[in-house]
Structures are given as C-alpha cells and as structure tokens.
Amino acid sequence: MSVGVSVIQPGPVLETLRRSATRTAVSGRPDRRALAELRRSGLLATAVPLEYGGAGGDAATVNEVVERVAAVNPSMAIILFQHFAVTARIGEWGSAAQKATLLPALAAGECLAASSWSEPGAGAAKKRLATTASPLPSGRWLLNGAKSFTTGAGVADLYLVLVTTSAEPDDHDSAYGSAGQSFFLVRGDNPGLVAHLDLDLVGMRGSATGFVSLRDCEVSDDDRLGPLGHAPAIIAAVRESGATLGAVSVGIAQAALDIAAEHAGRSGLLTTQTVRHRLAELSAQVEAARAIVDSAGRRRSAEPGAVTLRSKLFASTTAEQVCIEVARMLGSAAYVVSHQLNRLIADARAVALMGPTNDLCRELVAASWTS
Structure with missing residues (x-):
C-alpha cells in the first residue's frame, strides 16, 4: 500500500x-x-x-x-x-x-547513506571492477581501490561499496555487474576510506559528487550486504523496485516550465496564442514524464524493471528537451550565467549520465528483443 x-x-x-x-x-x-x-x-x-x-x-x-x-x-x-x-x-x-x-x-x-559503485575503467555496466576485497585470516576483509562519481562523498556517514571478492568468470547473464562481485557497507569514519571533492562539475554542483579512495580499508564480514558474490542479483533487484532517477528529471522539468510560465506572465506574453500553446505543449511533456515515473513507482506492469529503465530514459530526455525549449522562449532574458535556467539545463544533462546511464538503459531495454 x-x-x-x-x-x-x-x-x-x-x-x-x-x-x-x-x-x-x-x-x-x-x-x-x-x-x-x-x-x-x-x-x-x-x-x-x-x-x-x-x-x-x-x-x-x-x-x-x-x-x-x-x-x-x-x-x-x-x-x-x-x-x-x-x-x-x-x-x-x-x-x-x-x-x-x-x-x-x-x-x-x-x-x-551514499552509493559508491563507479570507478575509472569499469564501464557503465560495472563489469571490470579494480576495487577488491581480500579476506584476512581473522575473517575480516581488506578493501583496496578507488571509486569515482560518488554522490555524497565526504558528507555521507555510510557508503555502499561495490567490490570484487573473487576472480570468477564473467556472468554473461548479468547485464549490470559481474560474477564474483559483492557489496560492503563502509562507515564514513573508517580510516581506510578517504573522500575527495576534487571534481568541478558542470551540473549537480551541490551534490558532493567526488572520489572515494579505499586503502587497506578493514571491515568486518558483518559489514557485507547480502551473500558473497551476489552483487549482480542485488543490482538487478534495484531496477525492479520502481524507484527511479526519472523523478529527479521530472522535478527539473517542472522547475523549467514554472520559469517559462512566470516569464510569460510577467512579460505580458500570455495574451499571445503561440506562447500559450507552447506552454501547453511543454506542460503535456512534463506530465507524460511524471506519469511514467508514477507508473514505475506503482509497479503495476508485468515488467516493472523495464518500466523503471524506460522512466529514467524518457524523463531525463524530456527534462533536457523542456529546458532547452524554455531557454529558446526566454531568449536573452536567460542569457546570463547566474540565471537559474542555466543551472537546470546542466542538471538535466547530468541525470542522463548517472547510472544506469541513458545509453545503458537503452541497451538493457533492447535486450528483450535481442535475447
């Protein structure tokens, strides 16, 4: 319920x-x-x-x-x-x-809490992880490696870290993650975990997105989340949950639409039929994105995972399109660095690059037709 x-x-x-x-x-x-x-x-x-x-x-x-x-x-x-x-x-x-x-x-x-899955060279599907967890004689684990584009780096108290725990052959049935990968919950005050906020991002500039280094980061086996080597199944279940980054995109698109409507009202442009119709079209696009995000969250489809992927793909694409169209409507009024719309355009683009990236979403959705 x-x-x-x-x-x-x-x-x-x-x-x-x-x-x-x-x-x-x-x-x-x-x-x-x-x-x-x-x-x-x-x-x-x-x-x-x-x-x-x-x-x-x-x-x-x-x-x-x-x-x-x-x-x-x-x-x-x-x-x-x-x-x-x-x-x-x-x-x-x-x-x-x-x-x-x-x-x-x-x-x-x-x-x-924050997720720390990505790393340089791993690819969008996280198939080639260099970060490892090595068992110690005491039954504990030693984590070593580096994670990139961790949102909440340096401000989170708990990190869900994706690591390689065994050199098993790649699991070809897994589209995201590989066999032999596991998750560990690492406290932010662990001396072996160091966060670096060195990235100067174009969008999502306040998201504390940066790097996380793991150097002889010792954790207990009690900090492992789920069965050993079970990360691909956990990742697959994420898509089935219905929670989607498309919700962020809908919020961005709505904010851009509100800017356009406010500008049109303030400038007396709502008396112009062309402007009213453009706003109506944009509102329809935003509502369509909201509807698919809502559908994903309610998980009423026979394929909830596919709907979640489509919702992220459609909503993020829609947000970019709405922001760009609003920029055209505002013209020179928004052509200053400090205007809120420019931040929204960059933020909209950022969602498309977040995992699963839009290209990976397309591959995962298309897999049902190629398998």
Missing part, C-alpha cells in the same frame, strides 16, 4: 533547499547547512519501514518526494535519492543486526 507524501511534510525545508541551490551553483561545494536541515526534516525516513522508525514509504512515495525536492534543488534530490536507494537495499538484503542498527539511524537523520 502506498504511503502518501502527506505523511512526511517537506514544506518547511523546501525554501531552505531552494536558497541552497543558488549558493552551491556558484561555489560547486555541498551546502552543509542545508544538509543539516535535510537531516532534521524527517525526509530521510521516507523509505525506512515503520517498524524501524521510518515512514514506510514505497517506491511511488520515494519518487514523489524526490521530485518535489528536485524542483527546488536537484543536487540535494540526488543525495536524497541515493540515501533512499541504500536504505532500500539494507531493508531487502540486510541481516537482522544490520537492519536493527542502521535503519533507525537512517530514519532519524543520524546516518546519511
């Missing part, structure tokens, strides 16, 4: 996040004051089950909350989405001890 967004009241925090988006667009650094407000807001509890102190929200609720945040601050929405994604993985695959310890902290805002 879907838990409505009204269960969680994001209203008071939205204005804080809106102001934060302007500051981080200039600085390119995460806004720690806004992050502190996000922790206090109750939003981090959205995807945590009720029995662990959360709001019990399903994928449809997650998508709606993420969209609302993205409409005012896409960078913070990405951080929030990754927190929800890790929360859901712990809820599905975590041990009883992991759930009892981590889920209440994730709900209370005491623990902010």
